[in-house]
Amino acid sequence: MLEREAIANRKKHWVRAVTACNSRCLFCLDADTPRNVFIPTDEVKAELRRGREELGADKVIISGGEATLHPDFVELVRYARQELGYDRVQTVTNGTMFADRGFYVACRDAGLGEITFSLHGHTPELHDWLTQTPGGFHKLMKGMIRARRDPRGPIVNVDICINRQNVAVIDRIVELCLSVGVTEFDLLHVIPQANAFENRDLLFYDVREHLPRLQKVFRLNRHPGVTVWTNRFPVHYLEGLEDLIQDPHKMLDEVNGRRFMVRNYLDVGKPMECRDPERCRHCFIEPFCTTMDRRVASMNHGQEQVWVLGSAPVADLPVPLPYGCDTVGIEVPDPDALVRRVGELPAGLAVEARVATPGPVPAVGRRLRLCADTAAQLDAWLGGDWLSEGELDIDLNRDTGPWLLQHRDRLVPWLDRIRIHQPSWEHMADAAAHDVRDPAAFFTALGLPVQVSGLAACQAPGTVLVEERRRIGRAMFDPDTGRLAIGALARDHVARAYRAKSVRCDDCRVRARCEGIHINMLRDQGLRLCRPLVAGKWADEAAARLEARWPEPPARVADGKPLEPPHDSLPGYAPPAGPVADPLAVTANALGRRPRPLVRGPTRIKGGPPRR
Numbered sequence: 352m353l354e355r356e357a358i359a360n361r362k363k364h365w366v367r368a369v370t371a372c373n374s375r376c377l378f379c380l381d382a383d384t385p386r387n388v389f390i391p392t393d394e395v396k397a398e399l400r401r402g403r404e405e406l407g408a409d410k411v412i413i414s415g416g417e418a419t420l421h422p423d424f425v426e427l428v429r430y431a432r433q434e435l436g437y438d439r440v441q442t443v444t445n446g447t448m449f450a451d452r453g454f455y456v457a458c459r460d461a462g463l464g465e466i467t468f469s470l471h472g473h474t475p476e477l478h479d480w481l482t483q484t485p486g487g488f489h490k491l492m493k494g495m496i497r498a499r500r501d502p503r504g505p506i507v508n509v510d511i512c513i514n515r516q517n518v519a520v521i522d523r524i525v526e527l528c529l530s531v532g533v534t535e536f537d538l539l540h541v542i543p544q545a546n547a548f549e550n551r552d553l554l555f556y557d558v559r560e561h562l563p564r565l566q567k568v569f570r571l572n573r574h575p576g577v578t579v580w581t582n583r584f585p586v587h588y589l590e591g592l593e594d595l596i597q598d599p600h601k602m603l604d605e606v607n608g609r610r611f612m613v614r615n616y617l618d619v620g621k622p623m624e625c626r627d628p629e630r631c632r633h634c635f636i637e638p639f640c641t642t643m644d645r646r647v648a649s650m651n652h653g654q655e656q657v658w659v660l661g662s663a664p665v666a667d668l669p670v671p672l673p674y675g676c677d678t679v680g681i682e683v684p685d686p687d688a689l690v691r692r693v694g695e696l697p698a699g700l701a702v703e704a705r706v707a708t709p710g711p712v713p714a715v716g717r718r719l720r721l722c723a724d725t726a727a728q729l730d731a732w733l734g735g736d737w738l739s740e741g742e743l744d745i746d747l748n749r750d751t752g753p754w755l756l757q758h759r760d761r762l763v764p765w766l767d768r769i770r771i772h773q774p775s776w777e778h779m780a781d782a783a784a785h786d787v788r789d790p791a792a793f794f795t796a797l798g799l800p801v802q803v804s805g806l807a808a809c810q811a812p813g814t815v816l817v818e819e820r821r822r823i824g825r826a827m828f829d830p831d832t833g834r835l836a837i838g839a840l841a842r843d844h845v846a847r848a849y850r851a852k853s854v855r856c857d858d859c860r861v862r863a864r865c866e867g868i869h870i871n872m873l874r875d876q877g878l879r880l881c882r883p884l885v886a887g888k889w890a891d892e893a894a895a896r897l898e899a900r901w902p903e904p905p906a907r908v909a910d911g912k913p914l915e916p917p918h919d920s921l922p923g924y925a926p927p928a929g930p931v932a933d934p935l936a937v938t939a940n941a942l943g944r945r946p947r948p949l950v951r952g953p954t955r956i957k958g959g960p961p962r963r
Contacts (some may be wrong), residue, residue, distance in 0.1 A: 352594050352874065356779050359598035364402030365607075368395050368427060370935070372416040373731035374445045375483035376471075377956065378554055380513050382545040383415065383624075383938030392423045394938070396430055403435045410439040419448035425457045432462025437935075441465035443510065447487060449494025452507040459498075465506040467537065468495045471514075473523040476961035481516055483957060493533075499532045508535035510582070514547075515556035516960050522568050529577075538568070539582040543630040553960070555610045555633065558588050558856075569595055583635040586851035586870070590878040599845045599870045605636045606841040611933040613837050617647070618927040631909040639839055640908045642844040646835070649821055650674040650918040657703050659824030665695045667825060669922045672901075674823060677722070678703050686710045693717065703744075712737040720744060726754035726772075733761055733769075742768045744820075747805075752787040756796055770817065773805035775869040777846035782871040791882065806892040807850075807868050808861050809882040816896055819847075825921075832915075833924025852881055860890050863904035865899040 370381060370388040395413075402408040411431050418424060419442065431437045446468045449455045468491055472478030475488040487566050498504045509528050513521060525536060541547050541554050558565070569592050572579035581595045589596050604615060615621040621641070631637045649656060653675030660668055662682045672679075678701040682691045685708040693702055693715040701718035710733035712721065719737065723729050724746040732743060743765070745751055755762065755771070762769065773790060776782045790810040794803070803814040825845065829836040850867035859865065861884055868880055884890035906912035920926055 353780055353783070355594070356598055360600055361410055362406065362408040362777070362907050363412060364399075364406055364408035364413055365412050365604065366398045366402065366416045367394060367414050367416075367935070368421040368424065369416040370939075371420050372445070373420060373447060373484070374417065374487060375549045376546065377481055377483065378514055378541050378547040379543070380544040380547060382549075385936055388935065388939045388942060389421055390938060391942075392421075392426070395421075395427055396421075399427070399435055399437075400429050405438065409437060410441065411437045412441045412443065414443055414860075417445055417447075418442050419444055419454075419458075425454075425461050428458055428463045429461035432464070439464045441467065443467040443469060445469050445484070445487060445706055446491030446494040447483065447484075448595050449498065450490035452497065455494060455497055459501070459504060463505050465508070466498055467508050467510055468533075469512070470495075470509050470524060470528065472517055473520055473527045474961070477517060480961050481512075481514070495533065496531050506535075507533055508537065508578075509533050510537040510539055512539045513556075514541040514554040514615065516553065517558050518561045519564065521561075522564055525531075525568050525571065534576055535578040535580075536568075536571075537580045537582050538584065539586070540635075542583055542635055543633045544625060548594055548630055550956070558585060562588060566592065579815075585766040586873070587854045587856070587878070590855075592852055593874055596870070598875050599849050602639055602849065603838070604634060605858060606639055606837060609636070610837050611931060613643070614805075615930040616914075617835050617837075618917060619642075619930050620914065621930055622848075622914055626908065626914075628909055628911045631907075634909075636907050637907070638849060639841060639844045641912070642848040643835075643840060644647075644844075644908060644912060644915050646823075646840065647915040647918050650823070651916060654821060656821035656823055659822050659826075661824070663825070665692075668697070670697070670778070672700070673919065673922060676823065677701060678718075680822060680824070681705070684705075684708060686713050689713060690715060711735075712741070722746065724748060724751065726750050729754050729758070733765065738765055738768050741768070745769060745771045747771050747773050747787060747790065747793070749783045749787060752793055756793070759797060759799065762799060762801065767797065770802040770804060771814075772803070772819070773810075773869075775805065775847050776871050777842065779874045780872040782869075782875045786872055786875065788851055788876065789880065791880070805869075807865050807881070808889075808897065809859070809884055810868065810880065812889045816893065816900075818900070826922055832927060833921035834927065851878075853878040853883075856881050857883075857885050858885055859892045860885065861897050864901050 368390055370384050370386055399411060402411055413427055413431070421427065428440050432440045440463055444466060449466065470478060470491060471481045472488065472510065478488040479485055495507060499507045511521065511524055517524065528536065543551065547554055569579060571577045572595060579595065581597050586595065586596050609623065612623040616623055631640070656674060656676050657678045657680045658668070658672050658676040659680040661680065668679065679696055680703040681692055682705045683692050686706060689706055690713050696702065701720070702715065703720045703722065705722045709728040712732060712735060718741065720742040721732055722744045723732060729745065729751060790806055790811060794811045794814055798813060800813060800815050802817045803811040804817050804819040808816060827835060827839045849870045850868040851870055851873055856862055873880065884893055911914055
């Protein structure tokens with residue numbers, strides 16, 4: 352799984368060359384973008400350069416629409432590989448252009464290193480109906496077999512959009528690919544965008560009905576010669592197959608693809624065009640949208656939060672502290688530096704400190720919270736006069752966990768002053784390195800009513816469940832606008848708020864008030880950690896405490912949560928002048944959306960689903 356995480360997190364850059372396409376897929380996610388646009392070659396090249404020079408990417412995916420329709424596609428491949436030095440140039444294609452041997456050879460020789468063919472049926476009837484493209488199946492297979500048999504050819508893999516029409520034969524589609532030597536698959540779960548939503552009655556399916564067949568295909572990933580990736584597949588159906596949970600950083604790509612809609616929602620409150628509970632219930636990025644709304648709500652309502660200054664100069668502190676922040680989070684090397692640092696801060700602010708080297712806690716003249724993540728810090732800080740007025744937050748990990756069990760009696764006098772927090776991690780490698788195995792077993796052994804945050808109720812039996820502390824800082828904001836930065840917001844969601852549950856959690860009494868377990872803990876330790884609270888003393892206690900905290904379950908975007916008004920800009924920044932335009936729409940207008948040969952516009956669905 353760590354090897355897969357490294358592959359998934361390779362720095363790559365998606366560059367759109369066209370929105371034109373010579374297929375009319377019933378599940379197309381781009382049908383609501385300006386159609387028939389061919390991005391000017393110099394603009395595509397500029398975006399290719401940006402990937403290398405600004406983003407540091409070593410892999411680029413030239414995409415569309417159908418990118419191979421761009422009249423300079425071969426030149427774009429050559430420019431990316433030979434002039435810019437991308438290690439890998441990839442395209443995702445319906446395969447029709449690669450049926451022409453001359454075109455294929457030109458792309459190969461220019462440096463095309465990976466071709467992902469989009470195959471959606473094991474027969475011409477099924478594939479061509481789903482893509483509404485007569486002859487598409489035979490052209491794709493011809494191009495795919497040619498590339499696969501070429502000893503100098505690129506990497507060849509296949510993506511399949513799983514939907515109601517092909518899910519019952521997904522194994523046969525994979526079998527066909529294996530028979531011609533293709534051994535890598537990206538299995539895409541249909542999502543409610545554009546054509547896929549319009550055709551939802553034809554395409555949406557109940558995963559539970561087809562889970563045995565899907566799992567049959569998923570288990571091919573155990574074969575040393577086959578690689579299977581899932582794409583947007585619901586996590587709760589992957590119990591026992593957690594190695595196939597998609598890397599959560601996919602969320603960054605998804606959000607980036609909607610960045611102009613997100614920007615306008617944050618800046619001027621313009622609703623995202625896709626915001627509709629009927630869609631959101633099926634949408635892969637709904638958890639991000641809910642996190643974004645909750646973040647903005649906490650800022651608008653001035654809910655208590657910590658402004659994270661870290662080790663940055665005090666001059667970086669906004670004045671006055673915005674968004675309800677009454678505490679400053681700092682990082683210092685030792686207790687002496689803590690005293691000096693606190694003395695530089697404006698009066699009246701509480702302090703949350705991470706002190707690298709433990710030692711006696713000095714008097715700092717204001718409310719102090721220390722954050723401990725090592726056993727040595729706990730040994731130095733747990734107890735003493737300072738804790739009578741201060742607070743101690745303890746990160747639960749493989750160093751502090753054993754110490755807490757061994758020194759349980761030292762915790763008892765301070766239960767109202769300490770909190771044990773389960774950190775979450777942006778990468779699974781960190782979760783595997785730091786997290787205790789099975790937090791529920793840990794808290795059962797500890798047996799104390801200590802305050803706990805960052806865990807699902809089933810993971811912290813016998814404790815006092817409290818909300819995770821809210822933290823915000825300058826790194827979350829765009830330095831040019833003073834508004835939340837989309838990339839930072841998405842990364843914060845992945846690192847902190849991206850959580851999931853098991854199918855079994857449907858029976859849990861606190862399900863509506865539980866966000867689940869962090870995605871990387873689940874990827875590391877498995878969905879087995881989800882233990883639904885159905886009956887018993889702890890189920891009763893947890894339900895009562897969570898219902899007291901939230902008389903109504905916290906609203907989600909999928910539940911029809913009301914829109915949030917834009918948050919104020921950071922002090923010193925003017926509010927945005929208005930909405931931003933999507934450059935793709937600007938380009939489309941400038942070009943007049945001029946159609947080119949081989950480009951098809953919208954069409955009515957021809958024929959009915961083929962018999963299987």
